[in-house]
Amino acid sequence: MATNQDSSSSGRDLYQPSKIEGKWYSIWESEGYFSPYWRRPERPLSSRPSEESWLGFSDSEKAPGTIDSRNPKVASSPGLRTLRPLIIPNTISGTTSWASWATSEASQPDERALDFSEISAIAFGDGSIQNRSDTNPSTSPSLNNAEGALKIPFLDDASRKSFTMFAPPPNLTGDLHCGHALAASIEDALARHHRMRGFKTLLLPGSDHAGLAVQCVVEKKLIREKGLNRHQVGRPRFTKYLNEWKDEYRGKISSSFRRLGASMDWTREAFTMDGPHREATAEAFVQLYEQGVIYRGSHIVNWSPILTTAISELEVDKLEINGPTNIKVPGYAQEVEFGVLYYYKYLIVKDDNTFIWIKMATTRPELLLADTGIVVHPEDKRYVHLIGMNARHPYSGRLLPIVGDFTVNPKFGTGARSVAPGHSEEDWQIGKRSNLQSVVVFREDGRVTEAGDLWKGQQRFELRQTIIENLEERDLLLRKEPCKETLLICSRSGDVVEPMLKSQWWVRMEDLAEEAAAAVRDGRIKIRPESMEREYLSSLEEPKDWCITRSLWWGQQIPAWFLSLKEEERNAIKPDDTNPKRWMVARSEEEARRHGKLASPDKPFRLTRDESVLDTWFSAAVWPLSTLGWPEGEDFREFYPTTMLDTGSDTLLSWVTRMVAVSLKLTGEAPFREVLFHPLVKGLEGRKMSKSIGNVIDPVDFIDGSTLEALNQKLLKGSLAPSSKELDGTKHFQATSFPDGIPECGADALRFALVNSTAESQSILVDVSDVVKCREFCDGMYETVHEALTVLPSDYKPTSSAYGQRIAQRVGDRYILHRLNTASREVEGAMKERRFWEATRGIKNLWCHIRTYLKYYQSCEGDDMDPGSLSAAEALYAVIDGALRMAHPFMPFITEELWQKLPKSPHDDTPSIMVAEFPRPSPEYEYPYAGEEFNLVMNCANGIQLLYQENGHPKVCTVYVKSTCFTPQRALERHMTELQELSGGINIEFLRLGDEVPQNGVLKPLSEDVSIYLSIGPQLDKREDLLELRLKLDTAQRTVLRQENKLRESALRDSMDEPDRKVEEARLEAYKSRVKNYETTITELSSRRA
Incomplete structure (x- = not known):
């Protein structure tokens, strides 16, 4: 089969170098096509990643039994350096932004030479696209509006x-x-x-x-x-x-x-x-x-004096204190002590003009100025006789009714406490039930109001110390003791929240x-x-x-205007801002004025917007x-x-x-x-990523890569104070999470890694290694498509816009088309159920099958006009095209780039993969048993190659295949030609049931039903061959031990996720099978020598 070194739509070599101002680019890049990879043709082939590394195998540890894909009939690809992303500039609204790929080994490309095609910008989601129809035959003006923006x-x-x-x-x-x-x-x-x-x-x-x-x-x-x-x-x-x-x-x-x-x-x-x-x-x-x-009313709000505003409950953090603790409060030079319970007493005046004392306890003595009552539990025998009496406030002199309420905890303090309805939600509710007055003693900035009399203008925690000292002077302070306390802290400012009764707008x-x-x-x-x-x-x-x-x-600004009468202003009367009749809610000031005239038709008024x-x-x-x-x-x-x-x-x-x-x-x-x-995406310490906390990672740092020093420098430009605990904590987070910085990974790898990590969890941790693995997966996709383009016939054109229509001739073709159907169903079902991790897993599995099929395709090449070869080309094109479409929602950049390089049907005018049809299962691709037959053929071919290699590559040999079951033997015989091609042209014969196994050979069981026998004559009956096999056995046994230790250690550390563990376990079984094969061969040779 002729190879296709011309898979670009422009009809030129994909890797023909083009020099632009001293820099080398591929034809794709010099023509303005969006390419996610930077190519250096002069780099040696040895710098390429191994074919298995992107699937989870390292260069030194390939999957056992893998068929060599370097078929001598297929020309070698030009030398590639290790695949690295490419930076391409894009003009967005007059500013320069960069594509999702970057390289550290080259300077930034010249913007004039690397304009964007429309298709690339569609993948970007760019709203200001330069139309390059002269360089991209797939450009469709229908995707641009008159202003050049994406439609x-x-x-x-x-x-x-x-x-x-x-x-x-x-x-x-x-x-x-x-x-x-x-x-x-x-x-x-x-x-x-x-x-x-x-x-x-x-x-x-x-x-x-x-x-x-x-x-x-x-x-x-x-x-x-x-x-x-x-x-x-x-x-x-x-x-x-x-x-x-x-x-x-x-x-x-x-x-x-x-x-x-x-x-x-x-x-x-x-x-x-x-x-x-x-x-x-x-x-x-x-x-x-x-x-x-919506209404205007007075309720208790969480007030931040330092910010002078109400804040949401979602902006309030709770700080638990177990005893006396000094805390820095914004606006105070000295730290404030919390976690102390103060005991004090109030005087109760009885009807007969006698008096008694009632003892109480509080953690907030500064609120004594706001007390308007005393509350006890109605069933507390110590105080039940006092309910209905009044105590005298030691400062204002007002009477404080003693009331009963079932919300009181009789075990806290003395069981009795004063009530400040203007500064506590619980007290306000008690006050409403018992008809107590509400007094607010702090202004919006936290200073004491006129209700504080002598201490007007003091800050609230200064007032605390003043009250304590005054109670001591008047012999009203009994004692103080450590206690647990829950402080409400404003997450925005670090201020201690002050519950306060305020007139506000409410829903x-x-x-x-x-x-x-x-x-x-x-x-x-x-x-x-x-x-x-x-x-x-x-x-x-x-x-x-x-x-x-x-x-x-x-x-x-709230669309409400307050109506005040002119006569009130003259008489210095302050109107009640909770009166709904005084508020004109309107869409405009003119509408508010019309409402005002209806509310006050006879008296002059002034409108003041809230x-x-x-x-x-x-x-x-x-x-x-x-x-x-x-x-x-x-x-x-x-x-x-x-x-x-x-x-x-x-x-x-x-x-x-x-x-x-x-x-x-x-x-x-x-x-x-x-x-x-x-x-939720969380940082290393398990806290939700938050810009106010500082434990965030900019996705652009994953796209372009960043050193640890650059990450630290970015913090200084952010919202965290240079000397704050948050900044120090964030630096520690970065040093712990990214000691070597963040490698460049590209947007596709980041997107795929994030979505892939969402499996049945309420939170995920961002792991650099996961993103790097997805970058390697992108590299593998790129390599696979490139290799597929080089082995397709040079003049190949698909028979339809999406899939080929010829009936699959070979078992491998049927297998991969059936896998495409299966993946289509899996991914579509996962998308509908919003189980995105299952969709990404299905996509990864499909590309693994494509890689296997591509090796099969290269090993079973025939003449371009052979119906089987034409069928195989259709199958290869169909699965590559379908897999790219399937992956596009998750990886838009690389799929757009690769899809644009696929040959197109003359009747296909689809301008972008973005609007191409998502893969659907096709009845023509349903081959339910193709998988079993394909695995049988591949396992048999793998076994033959492995047996051939383990026995010293004999020059003259015959492989006999024997099955104890009729079905697998019929399947293997049916695909005899493919089996021979996959096995490297070795002579293969089938033994019928009852046939004797030839002498002078080595047996290798493939399954319970199928065995293969390598007939090699006397040429292996040498001491050197037996010694070589024993050395190989020793090496294989040590490999098994290393793999077992690796799995054992990962289980102890819980450092391997389930998919990776399954891969490693499968690898261990393959190594064990290799050991067994060596042992069987050595036994056969030893018995024959004896």
């Missing part, structure tokens, strides 16, 4: 089914990390898979302004660089810094997604503070307010939660995995009202609506509700439940039909 295929086709997803918008707190890379890999794989199945597919990109998080990051940066906080620079200048940060990181995030190959529609890229999203969020607020879902969650739960129970929304469905429903069982007010400078902003999670809850132009947008009518959502399990309560609840309330429909919760 997502099928979106204008109303006859097609839709598949719509929006990518969870990353926070603008810094670069992407591997958690985002995992999400992008899954989402893009789903999008590409559905697009290849002909769906009208839309994957929407975007980013989140992340109000509090970004404000904290930018302020820390400002303090670090200029020594000024936001109050010192003022709101206008600080807002300017915020916008500069936003512009920088929006660009970086978009570039990173493109580097990962996410095929998003960048013409629809959204941002939570852009114009359309602002309008949709304001509309949602107004509608929910008009429906009574009533009870009815919304019930509707959101019903949508899952009745099947409108499917949640995967099932464990997350249970968690989803559990999180909605006892919903709390949601505070959506944030006192920040970065965010979307300076607070909405909680970031509120605008995120509207994301499914705002990204599609709700309420009137064409996209909303076309694509809502979306098909599914993929997100991390950590967003269930903060985002997913709220999206469902808000969307149901505003539209009557669930925002998506399915929710997939993928595992």
Whole structure:
């Protein structure tokens, strides 16, 4: 069979060198084709990786019984250096970004010489593509719009089914990390898979302004660089810094997604503070307010005095203290002591003007100024007679009612405690049940209000020491003792959270939660995995009202105006801001003024807009609506509700439940039909990757590679303070995880490794070795396709756009086509069930079978016009084409590159693998028994070659095959020609049942039914041959011992995953079989010599 040294569409040698400004490139690269590998033709063949290394075998430890694929009839490939990725520049929106492959051995290619083809950019998901139809005959103008931006295929086709997803918008707190890379890999794989199945597919990109998080990051940066906080620079200048940060990181995030190959529609890229999203969020607020879902009210919030804003429960960490502990609190020069229980007493005035003392205990003496009552357990016999009496406050002089409440723990302290409803959720609930007054003693910045009288203006923990000293002076402090205490810490600032009664905007969650739960129970929304469905429903069982007010400078201002009367201003009367009649909620100030005239038709008034902003999670809850132009947008009518959502399990309560609840309330429909919760990506210490913690890995560092020094330098440009514990911890994390840095691996390898690691787990650890293995797998794919192109007939053209139609003639052809069918079913089923690790495993297995088949193909070559050869070419093309299509959703770059090099049918005008049909099982490729017959033939050929090699390559020999069963013998006889070719042309004869085995030979059992016998005459009856066989036996026995020790040690350390263990166990069995074969041969020779 003639080889194909011309597999490129341009009709030139794949490896013909082309010199451009002193650099050597292949023809692919010099013409602007996207090539993921850098080629150096002058490098020796010895630098190539072994054929088995990409499948898990090292050069020194090949799989036993492997047929040599270097057929003398096939010309050797040109010398290749060890396959390394290639950097190719791409112009995106006027800035330079780089393709997913990089090399450390060459300078960056000249941008003018290496323009992108459209097809490459499609794999990139690039939104600004230069059309190079002059260099790429496959370029299709239909994939570009008038501005040159990528036009997502099928979106204008109303006859097609839709598949719509929006990518969870990353926070603008810094670069992407591997958690985002995992999400992008899954989402893009789903999008590409559905697009290849002909769906009208839309994957929407975007980013989140992340109000509090970004404000904290930018302020820390400002303090670090200029020594000024936001109050010192003022709101206008600080807002300017915020916008500069936003512009920088929006660009970086978009570039990173493109580097990962996410095929998003960048013409629809959204941002939570852009114009359309602002309008949709304001509309949602107004509608929910008009429906009574949003209201203004006073409740206890988690307040950060250092940030002067309420924070979410999700931004509060709990710190357990087991005794007296000094802690550094932001805003204080000295550390503050916690973990101490203070005992004190209040005076009770009885009706007969006599008095008694009641003893109490607290960990927060500073809140004594906020006490408005005393609570005991109603069944505590020590205090039951005191319920209904009053104690006298030692500072304000007000009477403190003594009440009973079953929530009191009688074993804590003395069993009695004072109640401060203005500074505790538990006390506030007790106060509501017992009608106690609420007093707030701290301002928003944590200093004492007018309620503190003499101590007005003191900081809260300074007040603590003042109160303790004053109680001692007045002989009211009894004692203090160590105790356990749980502190609430703001995760953004490290501040000790102050529970505080504040007037804020709230969302009533009870009815919304019930509707959101019903949508899952009745099947409108499917949640995967099932464990997350249970968690989803559990999180909605006892919903709390949601505070959506944030006192920040970065965010979307609340669309509400407060109405104050002119006469109140003249008389210095402060109106009640919790009165709903005073708030004008509107879409614009003009609409608010109309509402004001209706509320106060006769009295002059002033409208003042609420300076607070909405909680970031509120605008995120509207994301499914705002990204599609709700309420009137064409996209909303076309694509809502979306098909599914993929997100991390950590967003269930903060985002997913709220999206469902808000969307149901505003539209009557669930925002998506399915929710997939993928595992969380964690760092070495098992903590979720978080930019605020610092244990993140930028996916670009995996794509391009990075030294440990470069990783450390990147930290100094991030949001962590140079002297912070987080920075030191992150450096330790990097040194432990990447002592030698991160090797360049490319986007395809990273994507494949991340998705492959998601098997039935709620969290995964990023392991460099896993990504490197996937890079080697990509190298193996590249080698396999190149080798296939070189052995196909030089003028080969497939008979259809996808698969050949000729009936497979040979057992190997039937075997590989059947494996293609099997893999198609496995991968399609895994994609539908969202078991992506099963899809990647099926893809890897298929490529392993292709590698085996390719050796078979090369060993069974015939004349180009032979029907069997034509059938084999069709089979080889079909499986390569199908395997590339199958792998494309997970590895878009290398599959696009290789698929473009495959020969095309004259009737096939498919411009990109991105829109090629995803492989489907074909009835023509169903050969249920081909696998068994192929394995029988290959095992027999392997056995013959091994027996031939072990016995010194005799010049004259005959191999006899004997079977005790009729079926395998018929199968082997049927494929006699292939068996001889695979065995290297050795003379083979079949023995019938009852035939005698010839003398002077060596027996080798292949199975219970089949044995082979090498008839070699007297030429091996020499002492030297027997000695050589015994030396080989000794070597094989030592190999078995090493393999057994390797497996034993890995089991003790639990250092090998299950797939790798199975490979190693199979290798051990093969080595043991080799030992047995040597022993059998030596026994035969020894008995004959005797």
